[in-house]
Amino acid sequence: MSIVELPLAVFVVDDEPPARNRIKELLSDCAAQLSLEIVGEAGNGREALDKLSEVHADVVLVDIRMPQMDGMELARHLNKLPKPPVVIFTTAYDAYAIKAFELHAIDYLLKPIRLGRLFDALSRARTAVPLRTEELQELLPEPRKNLSIHERGKIHLIPIESVLYLRAELKYVTVRTMEREYLIEEPLSALENEFNARFVRIHRNCLVAKSEIEGFEKVADEESGEPRWTVKLKGLDERLPISRRQQFVLKIAVDRRKVAVERRK
Numbered sequence: 001m002s003i004v005e006l007p008l009a010v011f012v013v014d015d016e017p018p019a020r021n022r023i024k025e026l027l028s029d030c031a032a033q034l035s036l037e038i039v040g041e042a043g044n045g046r047e048a049l050d051k052l053s054e055v056h057a058d059v060v061l062v063d064i065r066m067p068q069m070d071g072m073e074l075a076r077h078l079n080k081l082p083k084p085p086v087v088i089f090t091t092a093y094d095a096y097a098i099k100a101f102e103l104h105a106i107d108y109l110l111k112p113i114r115l116g117r118l119f120d121a122l123s124r125a126r127t128a129v130p131l132r133t134e135e136l137q138e139l140l141p142e143p144r145k146n147l148s149i150h151e152r153g154k155i156h157l158i159p160i161e162s163v164l165y166l167r168a169e170l171k172y173v174t175v176r177t178m179e180r181e182y183l184i185e186e187p188l189s190a191l192e193n194e195f196n197a198r199f200v201r202i203h204r205n206c207l208v209a210k211s212e213i214e215g216f217e218k219v220a221d222e223e224s225g226e227p228r229w230t231v232k233l234k235g236l237d238e239r240l241p242i243s244r245r246q247q248f249v250l251k252i253a254v255d256r257r258k259v260a261v262e263r264r265k
Helices: 015-030 044-052 071-078 095-102 116-126 133-139 188-195 244-263
Strands: 008-013 036-042 057-062 085-091 108-110 146-151 156-158 163-167 173-178 180-185 199-203 206-209 211-221 225-231 239-241
Touching: 008 015, 008 044, 008 225, 015 036, 015 116, 036 044, 044 057, 044 071, 044 133, 044 156, 057 071, 071 133, 071 146, 085 095, 085 116, 095 108, 095 133, 108 116, 108 239, 133 225, 146 180, 163 199, 163 244, 188 199, 199 225, 199 239, 206 239
Parallel strands: 008 036, 008 057, 057 085, 085 108
Antiparallel strands: 146 156, 163 173, 163 206, 173 180, 199 206, 211 225, 225 239
16 A cells, blocks of 8 residues: 655745745646645734644745844744744855755755756755754854743744843753743753853852843852842842852852943933
8 A cells, every 4th residue: 555645745934025935936847746734824923933833844944034033033943833844945045054954964045046946955854854953053143032932832032132031940941030930951051052142140040131130139149047148039029049159250240240231312
C-alpha cells in the first residue's frame, strides 16, 4: 500500500502586498510540479504569529526586514509552536544576512525571487529540519523586542519593555511584568547577553530592569537573621535579594543610568 504524500503547506509573510502577490504567483507555478498549497499570508510578524497558532504550515517564507517585528525575531517565536515550520528567509540584497545564512547553511531567497530558485528551496524544505533557537540567536543582530510563550494553543508576546525582572528557577526562567508572571525555557545567561542594555544582574539567579529600580533596602535574612541588601522595583512590594558579589556592579549600573537620565533632561 503506497503512502500518499500530503501537499506542502506554505505560509507567506511580507509587509509589502505586491511582494506577497509575486510569491503567491510563483508558488502557483511551482504547484505544477510540486505538491503544495498556500495556507495563508500575513503582512507583519504579529499577524503571522496569530494565524500560525491556528493554521499549520510546513514552510514559512519570511521577509527579513519588516516593521514591528523582523523576520529573524518572528522565526525565533515560531520555534515555540509544538511543530515549528521550516523557515525560508526572503530578502533584498542584505550583505550581513546573506553572509550569515551562507555561514550557517540556511536557505534564503534573494529578491526579486526567481521561479527555479524557489522551486529548489521548497523541494529541500520537505526534508529540512527547523532552525534551532541557538542558530537563530546567532543570526539575530539586535535584541528581540519581545519574549514569547506558547500558552493555551497560542503564542503570546511579552514586550521586553514591560519586563521588571527575570529569575531562574530550576530549568525555567520567571518573567515578571506588572500584571503577572510567565515561565520560559531560556538560559538566564543568554538573556543577560541579549538584553544587557536593559537588565543588570543582582544575583546569580536574577536580572532586574535598571530603569525600574526604585531603591535599596537592608532587611534581615530569613535564615541567618543577618542584614542583607535588597532591591525594590517600581510598583512591586516584593524585595529581591542582592548578592554580595553583585553589589558593586549594581551600583555602577544604577549610577550610569542616573547620568544618562540627567543628560536627556
